[in-house]
Amino acid sequence: YSIINFDQLEFKEGLNITSEVGDIYSLEQAKNKEKLQKKLDKFAFSDLNQISSNKFFAKNALNYTDSYFLHVTEDTKLNEFQLLKITQRVKNSLGYLFIFVEPNCEVKFIEKTDTSNYLSLIVDLVVAENSSFEYVISQQNESYTLTSRQSFIQRDANITWFDFNFGSKKVKSSISNQLLGQ
Numbered sequence: 103y104s105i106i107n108f109d110q111l112e113f114k115e116g117l118n119i120t121s122e123v124g125d126i127y128s129l130e131q132a133k134n135k136e137k138l139q140k141k142l143d144k145f146a147f148s149d150l151n152q153i154s155s156n157k158f159f160a161k162n163a164l165n166y167t168d169s170y171f172l173h174v175t176e177d178t179k180l181n182e183f184q185l186l187k188i189t190q191r192v193k194n195s196l197g198y199l200f201i202f203v204e205p206n207c208e209v210k211f212i213e214k215t216d217t218s219n220y221l222s223l224i225v226d227l228v229v230a231e232n233s234s235f236e237y238v239i240s241q242q243n244e245s246y247t248l249t250s251r252q253s254f255i256q257r258d259a260n261i262t263w264f265d266f267n268f269g270s271k272k273v274k275s276s277i278s279n280q281l282l283g284q
Contacts, residue, residue, distance in 0.1 A: 111220060116192030117168035119199060122184040123209065124174040129200070132171035141202050142171070145228050145254055162196045162222040162248075169198040176204035183210040183238065194220040201227045203235050210236040217245040225251040229259040231283070238264040241273065248274045257283030 119126060129146075132138040147163060172186070188197070195217075203209060207230070215221065229235045233256075241247055247270055253261050267273040 111194045113165065113167050113194050113196050114192045115167045115195075116190060117170075117195045117197045117221075118189045118191060119168075119170045119172070119187070119197075120189075121172055121186045121211075123178065123180060123211075124172050124201075127171045127173070129169035129171055129198070132173075132200075138171060138173060138202075141228065142200065145202075146200050146226055147198075147224075162198070162224050162250075166196045166198045166224070168195060170200070172199065172201045174201070174203045174207055174209055176206055178204070178207045178209055180209050183212045183236075186211045186213045188213065188215045188217075188221075188223070190215075190217040190221055193218050195222070197221065197223045199223065199225045201225065203227070203229045203233050205230040205232050207233040207235070209234075210238075212238045212240055215241050215243060215247070217243045217247060220246045222248040223250075225249065227251065227253040227261070229253060229255050229261050231256045231258055233259045235260070236262045236264075239266060239275070241267045241270060241275075244271055246270070246272050250276050250278075252278045252280065254280050254282055259283075 255261055263277050265275050
């Protein structure tokens with residue numbers, strides 16, 4: 103990434119995130135709903151120690167242009183993969199996506215991105231008690247993409263990640279998991 107001069111890039115609002123399942127809110131909308139605000143307070147950006155060790159994460163976490171909350175309601179059971187589409191309408195974006203999967207869910211997502219030049223994305227994912235979540239990342243654009251995805255897995259829950267990146271100019275993709283119960 104030495105060819106990218108981050109100080110010269112102009113970042114603008116311009117990400118659109120859609121999902122075939124769950125309710126999507128901007129972070130501002132979610133903060134106005136007490137139940138969702140509590141989830142944000144507990145988990146959103148909870149691994150900020152990355153700011154001191156990862157300059158890409160720091161740039162995004164401190165300056166994001168677009169932020170979304172995807173809420174999957176309790177007892178959602180889906181056998182088929184659902185599309186989570188991230189579309190970039192501007193040249194350069196810094197995005198944040200918070201996903202909360204309520205208890206007793208079985209969901210599967212395929213994340214597809216449509217980017218133009220540069221996308222940096224942080225995804226925080228909470229998988230609540232007794233839930234199962236499969237997440238497939240399919241990135242096939244000729245762009246620069248930096249992602250940091252982290253999950254917080256509660257008691258008797260599980261997650262499976264698949265990360266496929268094809269055809270990009272450069273990709274830096276990190277996935278981490280925190281177990282919060284047995």
